[in-house]
Amino acid sequence: MTTSRIILAPARPARRVLRIALGTAAGLALAVGAPLAASAHVHVDPGTVAAGSTETLTFAFSHGCDGSPTTALVIDIPDGVGNVTPIVDGGWIIARESGADGVPTQITFTSDTPVEDGFKATVAMDVLFDESAAGSTLAFPVTQRCAEGETAWAEIAEDGQDPHDLDAPAPLVEVGAVAEGDAHGHAEASDEGAAADGSTADGSAAAGEGEHADSEAAAAPEADPVARWLAAGGLVAGIAALVVVLLRGRSRKPGDV
Template structure:
């Protein structure tokens, strides 16, 4: 294979890896819905599509922000639930421990019903510690005024308090809608995965073309 063809192959594969990088960079814990009405209630779904590197997820510890008057974690067969309470009796943190570790390449989700008080701030951040068989991820960063949350390396899931919230979010005693569950993962990971797949495909196509060209030149 000529140096020119080798250079083209390396460039094509490098481009594929660069496009694949967002898939890892954008992977984090998302929350749905991400907007709730003032003094309203909602069933929040926290989801993830990754572990710690390649290590399965064993638990999620979610810290509650100020401004919530009640928190009711959902119980199901996938997670054991442990609730921590502050001195005032309100829930301060909830730990969901997986009955079976969630493989790093599968999606996991936990849910809880919350109700907002009249003193709830305009933004509610829920820092999450993602524990794995090996290692842990701390999703705790909160964007400052004027800062783009997408620029953060380890953003905490954030819910906005606004009158423009989807009416379906105000579901204090209802069940979490299937549509919301399907969309609970932040869209950014999906975009990153799509770009990564396209990049890898481009690299593979370049490899095939280069190999075919090399074979023709040796005949």
């Protein structure tokens, strides 16, 4: 009577499986964390304007100073700006410093209540861009003051340098050609649609609605960093569960139910 013996190949060591899974989880965490680090600065919207026009600039942030809540934003006004009118909004106390010509040189928004890290907040002001600024990029340095410490978002990339490599980039606004129309950037009424008193017809109204829609689209909030971290945590938890299942499957003996 011949007895045959079946030799089973040794299972892959559980420790190796665990290392692979942990490496994958670490890679996913870095993939999610890198964009978050890159987005951790003060944003300005819109980023492109026309010379000779007045635009509402909105400055947004969703982080503190190394976790410390934000107490104030101090915005420096660059040359090339003809006037600045801060927009009053609940929750902020506004102070201005002006030059000899009466044009504000610095605007300070102080929060009534410190803004916790991970919460998004915005401040805004109407800015008149001089026609002489056409074709240039203006930097609006922002000092973010916090309960503990502060961050000066004032770095400007040099020629050939990638702005994404900066640790604390200043918000930038590109100024295009001089806008057609008056100093407020309003388009002139067409000969066909303009009335005798200068009011616009339906065609101009439709154009205004289109501009309003574009403005709302540009002001759409960015992805919430907290939500993205939660999503990353879910991915890591899912991988951990997969590791447990694999290890249990490896540990079972033939014939186990």
